[in-house]
Amino acid sequence: MPENKIYDYLIIGQGLAGSLLAWRLINEGKSVCVLDDGHASSSSMVAAGVINPLAGKRFNHSPHVHVWLEAVGATYTQLSRLAKQPFLQWVDMLRLFREKDQHRYYERLSGQENIQDLFGSVFAPGHPPQPVAAPLGGFVQKRTGYVRIPSLLAFLADWLKARQALEIASVDSEDISVDDHGVRYGRLRAGGIIFCDGYRSMKNPWFGYLPFAPDKGEILTLQARPGSGQLPDMIINAATWLLPVDNGAFRLGSTHNHRIQDNQPAAEGVQALLEGMSRLLDHPELLTLEKSEAGVRPATSDRQPFLGTHPAHPQLHIFNGFGAHGSLTIPWYSQQMTAFLLEGKTLPENADIKRFAWR
Ligand SMILES: Cc1cc2nc3c(=O)[nH]c(=O)nc-3n(C[C@H](O)[C@H](O)[C@H](O)COP(=O)(O)OP(=O)(O)OC[C@H]3O[C@@H](n4cnc5c(N)ncnc54)[C@H](O)[C@@H]3O)c2cc1C
Known part of the structure; x- marks a missing residue:
């Protein structure tokens, strides 16, 4: 310097x-x-870098949601051009209902004119458009994706x-x-x-x-076996979420723990994620665990x-x-x-x- x-x-x-x-x-x-x-x-x-403007089981959204999305598009695109590599990937998200009430939250929000762009089609219980278990149905969420942080x-x-x-x-x-x-x-x-x-x-x-309310989370990277066609190509979001990334890899996340602050993945966290994946996918055996990681989210009260x-x-x-x-x-x-x-x-x-x- x-x-x-x-x-x-x-x-x-x-x-x-x-x-x-x-x-x-x-x-x-x-x-x-x-x-x-x-x-x-x-x-x-x-971090998996997932962009999800409808948070939690009630699909809460901020009044800033559209200015956030506009800045997401402009900022990462500008940086991608500068670097000549794509940092931002838009991918739809399949939102699976976990509780009956969620259908009601969906009905209420998807009718609001100012956020219609965030909602795609709804699907009936047992008929998801991806190879996942969806006993309560769900919907396709738009304007989602991830950043290669x-x-x-x-x-x-x-x-x-x-x-x-x-x-x-x-x-x-x-x-x-x-x-x-x-x-x-x-x-x-x-x-x-x-x-x-x-x-x-x-x-x-x-x-x-x-x-501050620091929030430790575990996250896994998995690799698809060669020739596995029966895996999702959208982001899947239930209690556990699964994100298809580059070259047949997937990120699986993530846990929450407000008591511990370190970046060592705990065995219970890894186990909970793998069990969540087994319940989620039609063919969980097609994915093998490559890496487990952990970090602490700088969350606030x-x-x-x-x-x-x-x-x-x-x-x-x-x-x-x-x-x-x-x-x-x-x-x-x-x-x-x-x-x-x-x-x-x-x-x-x-x-x-x-x-x-x-x-
Ligand atoms: C498991 C997990 C999954 C996540 N998934 C997502 C997701 O899908 N989508 C999403 O939007 N967000 C996700 N997040 C949250 C996301 O990581 C944060 O919102 C965001 O990255 C925080 O960035 P930051 O720069 O504020 O903090 P950090 O990324 O923590 O950066 C702080 C930096 O400062 C350095 N530092 C700290 N103290 C010092 C010091 N004294 N001297 C020098 N350097 C120091 C640290 O080493 C670090 O490099 C996830 C987080 C975790 C843990």
């Missing part, structure tokens, strides 16, 4: 949040240095390195000093620092007051992200808390955060950390 340089921003964390925010700030002419510890605690690197992060790491904007370092907050002129970390000086460090922000001396500036230290910012939906939401929120930092625009109320009292 150049001697005596004063960056506009240091960013801690090169996950999806830190990467997209750094990319936007640099494109706006700001000087940025991203510090990451080689993805030691990365949620992004294990590890490839995208590898591309953005190279893009940052080419601009001398990435350093591999494990940052200890005790080594960060804050004064009226900005921040200092070792020999690096900057006007401000932005924490994009995932669930580890909960140990942060400045932002630890925010109500009110399920909304944490964006903003520290109430007492205008040099300290946070862009975090994307929980289980970062691939869908980070493109839009990184636009909002950039406009907030550079133009003083107001943050979306649901995401602004001003909603929490500082203790």
